[in-house]
Amino acid sequence: MIKTVHTAPYQDQKPGTSGLRKKVPVFAQENYAENFIQSIFDSLEGFEGKTLVIGGDGRYYNREVIQKAIKMAAAAGFGKVMVGKGGILSTPAASNIIRKYHAFGGIILSASHNPGGPTEDFGIKYNIGNGGPAPEKITDAIFTRSKVIDTYKIADVADVDLDALGSFKVAGMQVEVIDPVADYADLMEQLFDFPAIRALIASGVHVAMDSMGAVTGPYAKEIFEERLGAPEGSVRNFTPLPDFGGHHPDPNLVHAKDLYDDVMSKDGPHFGAASDGDGDRNMIVGKGMFVTPSDSLAIIAANATVAPGYAKGIAGIARSMPTSAAADRVAEKLGIGMYETPTGWKFFGNLMDAGKVTVCGEESFGTGSDHVREKDGLWAILFWLNIMAARNEGVAEIVRKHWAEYGRNYYSRHDYEEVNTEAANNLMAALREKLATLPGKTFGSLKVSAADDFAYHDPIDGSVSKNQGIRILFEGGSRIVLRLSGTGTSGATIRVYVERYEPDPAKHGIDTQEALADLIAIADEISELKKRTGRDKPSVIT
Known part of the structure; x- marks a missing residue:
């Protein structure tokens, strides 16, 4: 009933800000999804007999991986799986189900806002008992485990009918297919x-x-x-x-x-x-x-x-x-x-x-x-x-x-998507080297008051998260932020954020890009973004 499968580790299963995201053909490799799911279970303790929530956004490959996850949860010793009908659970709905029914955690299959299809994006992330994404200590443990995993366990049983509400047994584990909306x-x-x-x-x-x-x-x-x-x-x-x-x-x-x-x-x-x-x-x-x-x-x-x-x-x-x-x-x-x-x-x-x-x-x-x-x-x-x-x-x-x-905070984000990864990393590294020299410099009418690579000191658990984005702050409240996104699956995405505070209501009717034009030019001047990436304009402006 429970089968142990020998496998070889993959070295690219490091979760980003929202779990592991790759193209469908990557996830479809032999044992790829299974390795990651088993690495999740191997990084957790105390879930025997507890409830696991499973669902996804309905994208391509969603149903297949849900079947794998259900069977592997049974093999791992979970007592119950709650899964949305049709394999559907929105991410906030999954969080609510975890919290409402006091589940141990949940596996959410999604690549969020990224495209779906046979050659497009897929993702797996683990949410903890509070309903939120796993903290870094857990995602780091999952990645560490994924690099050395050599076996996984799976129940050798038929697929669950995801389109029928009700309770079923899978290798002794209860599976409840629930209304995802109610x-x-x-x-x-x-x-x-x-x-x-x-x-x-x-x-x-x-x-x-x-x-x-x-x-x-x-x-x-x-x-x-x-x-x-x-x-x-x-x-x-x-x-x-x-x-x-x-x-x-x-x-x-x-x-x-x-x-x-x-x-x-x-x-x-x-x-x-x-x-x-x-x-x-x-x-x-x-x-x-x-x-x-x-x-x-x-x-x-x-x-x-x-x-x-x-x-x-x-x-x-x-x-x-x-x-x-x-x-x-x-x-x-x-x-x-x-x-x-x-x-x-x-x-x-x-x-x-x-x-x-x-x-x-x-x-x-x-x-x-x-x-x-x-x-x-x-x-x-x-x-x-x-x-x-x-x-x-x-x-x-x-x-x-x-x-x-x-007051109005004029604000815009410029995304440069699928940039060559090496070029993007080199741009950020060069910018970090400049930070110490920027305070006191003037660009046009704007004077830099501070520049740093943002680090967060969690006031609750004392953890520190470094290298979270480069900030260039100007006198008067304007600022520029540059960071690499962790939500893409192909190349690198450079995000450039520009902001100007305007307290005067008489000046609140200016077009946003016009109001920020000088800051946008300064961002390129300091980062050398166009020169280093070969891009003359952003992929998306929001």
Whole structure:
């Protein structure tokens, strides 16, 4: 019944900020997925007889690896596996299931916002008992184990029927195929004022939600059309597809341009939103206004008490270091804690578990709170609708009033994707060597006040995370940040972030790229990015 398979280790199974991500043909190599899953189990202790949650975003190869994971969990000694029907569980829904049912942990099969298909991306990540991504000490242990693994164990049984709700036995282990949507939708109904949102939609506010052929489709259909009464068709691209319909499931102004253009048209929706491959990211647009993720975090925090689940106020705010400082000004006014962390949702987990923060956000279209331990796209979208209902205002009016009160952080991210890895590493190394010489130098009208390679000292567990991104800070609050992304699967992605703070409402109507033009030029001058990469423009601007 339990089979021991001899295997040879792979040397490239180092998890990034969100687990192990590679192209499907890499994962399809002999024993590749099995080696990594066994390395996860070998790096954990005390799970015998406990519950493991398994699910994914429905991308290509999802079902095959779920079958492997179920059989290997049985062989490893887990007592129960909870798996979403059809192999579907959005990342925030999986986090909720782990927390609600007190599971030992979970395996989430996703490559987030990356494309799917036979030659595209796939990913496996492990989430711990709090529902959040495994901390570095666990991912480091998994990588160490993967380099020497020589056997794995798997139950030699038939595949589980993932399309039938109910309980089954696999080699003595219980497998429960669950409705992937119900628990999550119930949680949203507890957190937000659904009657107020329902009334907003009934009043004629046209809502458009684009699930981008990805995992949030079933969740959005249930929440927006069934529970909130939005007309049928309000949720677009709602069927999760293995290749996301050939689309890039990243909710930004490039890949969700059709939605943006529709909302900005004369007769288009009043409110538009999109989510990504695994449901943890979001994009918010309203008539005449695209909301940056940094502003979205700040506005949610400033208006949090309108939602029933946050009526007592929030304990604090956390943001990733590259995210704009807009939320800092909200925290200062509210008199609550503000925490700056490295990129990667796992860094927020300790702060939330310790009760230090309630809402968190990253500039890469990720926002969430302590209701789960992942960022949550639909949660952010519902929060915006709750704010609109409570204030009886549209998106643009809410944003402009926020800027008038707190000032505007002009902010943009320029992504250079699939850059030659050696060139990218050399660029960062050369920039690190320059850091000590930059303070005091003047570039145009801007003077460098400080420059460093960001290191995070976790206030809860005392751990230190170094080399998290290069910061060049200027007098007056402007800054440039450069870092390599850990979410790609091909080459390297260089992210360049530029930010300028403008307190004067009379200067809040400038085009963002125009307002940041001098900083963008300075970033290239200091980093020599175009020269070193051969790129004359970014792949994506957000």
